[in-house]
Amino acid sequence: MKTQQEKPKVDNHFLIVAAEVDFVDRVYPTEKACFSEIWRRIRPNKRCQFCGSARLKLKFGNRIGNCGRCGKKFRLTAGTIFRKMRMARPYLVAIRLCERGIPCSARLLSRVCNIAYASALHIFNMIWGAVLKAMRNDGVLVSSFEFNAAICKRSLETPAQKHPVNEQEHAQEVNSESAVNLEEEFAARISVFKPELNLVTESIASADDAASTPVAPCPERQIYGLLSSEPRSIDDLVALSRLEAKVVIATVSILELTDLATLVSGNRVVLSADRLRAQQPQVDSQTQAHVGQFVWFIKKFFHGVSRRYIQIYLAAYWCFIDRIRWAKGAVFEQCCKTAGVDLKTFVSPLNLQFCFA
Numbered sequence: 399m400k401t402q403q404e405k406p407k408v409d410n411h412f413l414i415v416a417a418e419v420d421f422v423d424r425v426y427p428t429e430k431a432c433f434s435e436i437w438r439r440i441r442p443n444k445r446c447q448f449c450g451s452a453r454l455k456l457k458f459g460n461r462i463g464n465c466g467r468c469g470k471k472f473r474l475t476a477g478t479i480f481r482k483m484r485m486a487r488p489y490l491v492a493i494r495l496c497e498r499g500i501p502c503s504a505r506l507l508s509r510v511c512n513i514a515y516a517s518a519l520h521i522f523n524m525i526w527g528a529v530l531k532a533m534r535n536d537g538v539l540v541s542s543f544e545f546n547a548a549i550c551k552r553s554l555e556t557p558a559q560k561h562p563v564n565e566q567e568h569a570q571e572v573n574s575e576s577a578v579n580l581e582e583e584f585a586a587r588i589s590v591f592k593p594e595l596n597l598v599t600e601s602i603a604s605a606d607d608a609a610s611t612p613v614a615p616c617p618e619r620q621i622y623g624l625l626s627s628e629p630r631s632i633d634d635l636v637a638l639s640r641l642e643a644k645v646v647i648a649t650v651s652i653l654e655l656t657d658l659a660t661l662v663s664g665n666r667v668v669l670s671a672d673r674l675r676a677q678q679p680q681v682d683s684q685t686q687a688h689v690g691q692f693v694w695f696i697k698k699f700f701h702g703v704s705r706r707y708i709q710i711y712l713a714a715y716w717c718f719i720d721r722i723r724w725a726k727g728a729v730f731e732q733c734c735k736t737a738g739v740d741l742k743t744f745v746s747p748l749n750l751q752f753c754f755a
């Protein structure tokens with residue numbers, strides 16, 4: 399009897415990536431060749447930092463050269479993403495994959511290039527960080543709450559014993575422009591919460607009647623009005639609201655109980671995630687569809703991201719989806735132009751830049 403023969407499983411995605419590695423190996427067979435390719439790309443825009451001369455001489459195989467005019471030393475990779483590069487080949491492979499629009503996780507790159515996972519992750523983060531620099535003013539702002547489905551990895555920013563999604567409550571608004579938008583949004587929203595607020599006002603008013611201390615007509619609203627995504631200390635709230643400290647503390651606990659505010663580390667108060675989310679502008683259906691695609695993209699190739707670095711993965715998504723903008727040579731050029739982002743201090747803002755066309 400003939401039994402059905404089991405076909406060996408072939409990972410197509412792996413084969414596609416391996417073919418690109420093979421291509422890089424054929425065009426740049428040695429580390430020297432990889433290096434001179436990077437030099438060739440950096441060369442056109444490289445100037446001496448002391449005299450501005452373009453007559454730069456590089457000792458072959460060395461990353462330091464001399465200026466042909468003033469004779470001072472220059473570093474080839476300074477100001478580019480290659481500044482901490484040990485081996486050039488994995489960089490070329492990663493850039494090639496990005497330019498061809500082939501998604502590849504750091505795990506896969508570490509496998510095909512035979513390097514450590516951390517190095518592979520660093521290479522991709524540097525490249526996408528450079529792409530991110532080109533993202534300014536090019537996309538729409540979408541709140542990171544929309545991407546909750548993709549966020550499942552921890553980072554140093556994740557609060558202890560909480561899901562990575564909770565980082566958002568602690569995320570500080572870095573973009574001052576969107577902070578202004580938040581304030582406007584808040585003014586519109588506060589009228590919606592008015593009944594809710596009146597309810598808590600009554601409760602605190604009756605509690606304060608017993609103590610017979612004069613209170614402001616609506617301390618909740620006053621305190622709530624002072625809250626934002628930026629954590630504020632109780633002392634700050636006392637100073638800003640000019641209310642008694644005990645009233646402020648009581649009000650904050652009421653706001654916390656009604657899920658309007660959250661206490662974070664250092665006894666500071668922020669708006670609760672629910673309220674922050676409610677403040678975010680609604681996204682249109684087209685953006686919503688792309689958010690869904692991004693989540694699929696992340697789950698399929700990266701299994702998940704941390705909230706801290708999600709902005710970098712949004713840049714990666716843009717790079718893979720916009721095949722005209724990031725066609726051959728564009729990613730390499732961008733990598734030679736910028737130093738990328740400082741990964742040690744990078745934290746994704748609450749409103750993320752999202753490009754999809």
Ligand SMILES: [Zn+2]
Nearest residue numbers: 446449465468
């Ligand atoms: Zn010079």
